[in-house]
Structure formats: C-alpha cells, structure tokens
Amino acid sequence: xxxxxxxxxxxxxxxxxxxxxxxxxxxxxxxxxxxxxxxxxxxxxxxxxxxxxxxxxxxxxxxxxxxxxxxxxxxxxxxxxxxxxxxxxxxxxxxxxxxxxxxxxxxxxxxxxxxxxxxxxxxxxxxxxxxxxxxxxxxxxxxxxxxxxxxxxxxxxxxxxxxxxxxxxxxxxxxxxxxxxxxxxxxxxxxxxxxxxxxxxxxxxxxxxxxxxxxxxxxxxxxxxxxxxxxxxxxxxxxxxxxxxxxxxxxxxxxxxxxxxxxxxxxxxxxxxxxxxxxxxxxxxxxxxxxxxxxxxxxxxxxxxxxxxxxxxxxxxxxxxxxxxxxxxxxxxxxxx
Numbered sequence: 078x079x080x081x082x083x084x085x086x087x088x089x090x091x092x093x094x095x096x097x098x099x100x101x102x103x104x105x106x107x108x109x110x111x112x113x114x115x116x117x118x119x120x121x122x123x124x125x126x127x128x129x130x131x132x133x134x135x136x137x138x139x140x141x142x143x144x145x146x147x148x149x150x151x152x153x154x155x156x157x158x159x160x161x162x163x164x165x166x167x168x169x170x171x172x173x174x175x176x177x178x179x180x181x182x183x184x185x186x187x188x189x190x191x192x193x194x195x196x197x198x199x200x201x202x203x204x205x206x207x208x209x210x211x212x213x214x215x216x217x218x219x220x221x222x223x224x225x226x227x228x229x230x231x232x233x234x235x236x237x238x239x240x241x242x243x244x245x246x247x248x249x250x251x252x253x254x255x256x257x258x259x260x261x262x263x264x265x266x267x268x269x270x271x272x273x274x275x276x277x278x279x280x281x282x283x284x285x286x287x288x289x290x291x292x293x294x295x296x297x298x299x300x301x302x303x304x305x306x307x308x309x310x311x312x313x314x315x316x317x318x319x320x321x322x323x324x325x326x327x328x329x330x331x332x333x334x335x336x337x338x339x340x341x342x343x344x345x346x347x348x349x350x351x352x353x354x355x356x357x358x359x360x361x362x363x364x365x366x367x368x369x370x371x372x373x374x375x376x377x378x379x380x381x382x383x384x385x386x387x388x389x390x391x392x393x394x395x396x397x398x399x400x401x402x403x404x405x406x407x408x409x410x411x412x413x414x
Contacts, residue, residue, distance in 0.1 A: 082183045084120060084135050086110045091124060098180055100187055117142040118322060123190060131177060132188040149239035152322045153184045158235050159324040162299060166225045172218050173318050191317050197306035200343040203389040207345060214316045215309055216353050220360035223329045226299040237325040241293060244323055248374055249289030252382040253282050259383055267392045272381045284406040288370055296327035304332050305339040330364050333357055334371025342379060342388060373402035
C-alpha cells in the first residue's frame with residue numbers, strides 16, 4: 078500500500094506540500110489555512126496567500142464527517158475525471174469551479190476558490206423557498222450535462238464503481254436493516270417505531286432491491302451523482318455546482334429523482350417541484366415513472382438512513398413523505414409526486 082501524505086490545517090505543513098507540488102510560486106507564502114464549510118465526504122481547505130486563494134480537497138479512506146464509515150480513497154480522482162469531461166463544454170465549465178491541478182499520488186485536487194458562498198441546505202429550514210430563476214439554473218445545468226456528455230458524445234469511461242457501491246449500500250440496504258447501529262429516536266423521538274414498519278415491509282424491500290440493481294447498472298448519461306442542495310453553491314457570481322465525487326454514467330432519472338426528493342423534503346411548494354420537472358423535460362428526455370421511483374428511494378433513505386439532513390419537518394410530516402414514497406415504489410403508475 079502506498080504511503081499517502083495526510084494533509085492538515087497546519088500552515089507550515091501545507092506550504093511545504095504545495096511547494097512540493099509546484100502549486101506555489103517560489104516567493105509565495107501561505108498566510109492562512111481555513112476550513113471553508115461543513116464538508117461531509119472529504120478534507121476541504123481554503124488556502125490563502127498574499128495575493129490569492131484556492132481550495133485544496135483530499136479524499137481519504139473514510140468519510141470525513143463519519144470517520145467510522147469507510148469510503149473509496151481515490152474518489153477525488155474520479156471527481157477530477159468529471160471536471161475533465163465537463164471542461165469540454167464551456168457553458169457547464171462556467172458553472173463549476175476550475176480544476177487547477179491534481180495530485181494523483183495523494184488524492185488531492187487544487188480547485189478554484191468560489192468565495193464565501195453558502196450551499197442551499199438553508200432550503201431545509203421552514204419558510205425558505207427557492208426562486209424560479211435559481212431553479213431554472215439548477216435544472217438547466219442538469220439537462221445540459223445529460224444531453225451534452227453521454228455515451229454518444231464521448232468514449233471516456235467513468236464507472237466509479239466503488240463510490241456507487243458505497244452509495245448503493247446507504248440508499249438501498251442500510252435503511253432497511255433491523256439493527257444498523259442508528260437509533261432514529263436520537264434524530265426525532267418516535268421515528269424509530271415508524272422506521273420499523275419499513276424495515277419489515279417485504280414488498281417495499283423487493284421494490285427497493287430491484288431499483289438498486291438498476292442503479293448499479295451502467296448507463297448512457299454522465300451524472301453528477303449527488304445533485305441536491307448541498308452540491309449547489311450560492312455565490313456572488315450566481316449558482317455554482319460542486320462536489321461531483323459520486324459521478325458516473327447512469328440513468329438521468331436517478332439524478333432528477335434525487336433533486337425532486339430534496340425539494341419535497343425541503344417542503345418546497347408542490348408547484349415548484351412540478352416546475353423543476355417541467356423545466357428538465359422541456360430540455361431532455363426522462364422516464365417519469367423511473368424518476369419517481371428513484372425520488373421515493375431517496376426520501377426513504379434520507380429519513381431512515383445514516384445521511385441525515387437538517388430537516389425542519391415534524392414526525393407527522395416525515396411519516397406522510399414515507400407513506401407517499403412507499404406507495405410510489407410498490408404501486409406501479411402511482412400518480413404521487
């Protein structure tokens with residue numbers, strides 16, 4: 078096993094590392110090292126010098142927020158491959174940070190600093206509504222990505238199987254294990270009892286298993302892979318899309334299903350959720366029924382699984398979403414959205 082240099086916030090250590098990579102000018106000094114936000118998957122640092130700043134991102138063999146959860150150490154390199162593919166499409170490239178450099182040996186990316194932006198996780202707090210202009214930007218990016226980079230426009234492989242395996246476990250398996258080490262009552266009193274209903278639901282688990290197999294199968298469309306409010310950054314220059322480490326070629330329906338699920342869990346108006354779907358389908362093809370099934374699976378895993386969100390929903394509201402999600406998965410052609 079190769080020896081990986083583990084980066085830290087120590088300014089002297091970071092300066093030495095950056096000079097070794099050729100990412101600093103000879104007379105350039107690091108003046109500050111900051112953590113720019115509450116990252117989940119990776120170590121992310123903002124490095125400031127006397128005349129600029131940039132982002133350093135390192136992936137390790139575990140999830141940064143949950144060190145007990147193993148994760149593919151080379152995921153940053155898959156993210157770099159995504160940036161390389163996107164760099165061929167100027168309109169997509171402009172909505173993402175520029176990739177300045179890659180340290181393959183240590184799984185580190187050097188990225189453009191987009192400034193003191195905030196991601197759209199504030200949507201989960203009651204009363205925060207996404208405006209139509211922002212929604213259009215978000216859905217147009219997804220449609221442009223899916224139609225612009227697919228197996229008809231590139232032969233570049235990007236299976237990202239190890240990250241898909243990790244995501245598959247947390248979406249389609251972990252929430253349904255009777256004993257998975259997560260006490261849902263610690264998240265919201267009463268949620269554990271609710272969760273047991275779904276853990277014992279054989280019809281639901283059969284449907285989830287089939288959908289999980291679909292997720293693991295290779296598809297034709299390049300996906301961001303984790304297209305939710307935490308990956309949308311509000312900056313002075315508009316919305317930017319970040320953190321595509323779960324990227325792969327799969328079904329566009331997975332991508333849009335994830336987005337719709339989060340709009341619903343963020344209690345966005347039903348008309349806005351429908352608007353999101355309308356914007357996308359005006360620009361790209363979509364199997365609505367498959368999209369809804371992926372949406373349902375994401376709702377179930379976010380409410381019952383490990384990757385919890387800062388939801389403002391009370392127990393009854395969560396129960397309602399879970400009921401709707403189950404019906405979508407076990408009843409073909411369900412009209413719920």
